[in-house]
Amino acid sequence: MLKSREPQTEGVRVRAIYVETVITAPLDAIWRASQEPVAHCRWDARFTRIMPIAGTAPAEFRYVTAVLPGVEIxxxxxxxxxxxxxxxTRTSALRFGSADVRSPIADGRGYWRYVPGPDGVRFLTGYTYTTRWGPLGRLVDLAFRPAFGWATAWSFDRLRLWLDHGVPPERALRNTVREVLLRVAVLAAAVLLGSGTVAGALAIALTALVLLVLPPGRETPAARRCLRRPPDRLAAAAPTLLETL
Known part of the structure; x- marks a missing residue:
């Protein structure tokens, strides 16, 4: 279904979105949570459903992502x-795409690495994609790519909270929604109380800054807890396994 367009070799850098976290749970638990479709969809905000296609080698699948209530791509x-x-270490390689014209992503490729170490397992990903819609797609991607990278990092921290601290992904999502609503309410109150004066405007700006830098609670996922740039050559290198897809 998907054809390799660019040969990848061990040690070749892929210009990609990159996310890394360290998880202290056993390697097998991380593997299961990221490789089994039902478990994967519980923590990864990029997928709503993953449906494996039986009898295919390499393993093929279809996926659905809910972008808005009632709207799926x-x-x-x-x-x-x-x-x-x-x-x-362990490695997983992936090629993906969408024929849906509403999707800003035409096709892409990526990898996961699982690297045991003294402080836990480095769970990391690097992936990239091509856009559709021509020049408009490239313009949209200026906002979409950072948002997609943020969603990946938020999801990785959500997985870490689940495996290391027993916070179910569903509860982690509720914690996020609760904190976002609380921050919005505090900012709205500051705007209502401070509008119309210079001092009030400064208070609003200070409140917004504090809310922006204030870290989320310990049981709330945070993209900022993840690395967003590869720290070494191993992390940045696409695996040779990607050549087989």
Whole structure:
């Protein structure tokens, strides 16, 4: 279904969205939570449903993402994983795309790495994609790509909270909604009380700044807790497994 367009080799840097977190849960638990479709959809905000296609090799699937209530965009992909690499790490490679003209993403590729270390498992991803809609798509991507990267990082922290601290993804989402509404309410109150004076305007600006930098609660996912740039060559390198898709 998906054809390799660009040869990838170990050590070649992929210009990609990058996200990394450290999870102290066992490697097998992280693998299951990220590789099993139902578990994956619980924590990853980028997917609402993942439907494997039986009997395909490499494994193919279709996915659905709810972008608004009652509005869903579908896509397709294929993936392969390596559980027993000589260096003790694990790797998963992915190619994906969407035929839905409403999707800003035409096709893409990416990888996950699972790297055990003394402080836990480095769970990281690098991926990139091509846009549709021509020049308009490239313009839209100026906002979409940062938002998509943020959603990936928020989801990774949501997974960490689930596996390391027992916070179910559904509760983590509720915590996020509650905190966002509370911050909006505080800012709205500041605007109502401070409108019309210079001192009030300064108070509104200070309130907005505090709300922006104030870290979320310990049981609320936060994209800021994740690395957003690859710290080393291993993290930035696309695996050779990607060539097989």
């Amino acid at each position: 579908g896509g397709y992909g294929m993936h392969a994983g390596q559980r027993d690499r000589p260096d003790g």
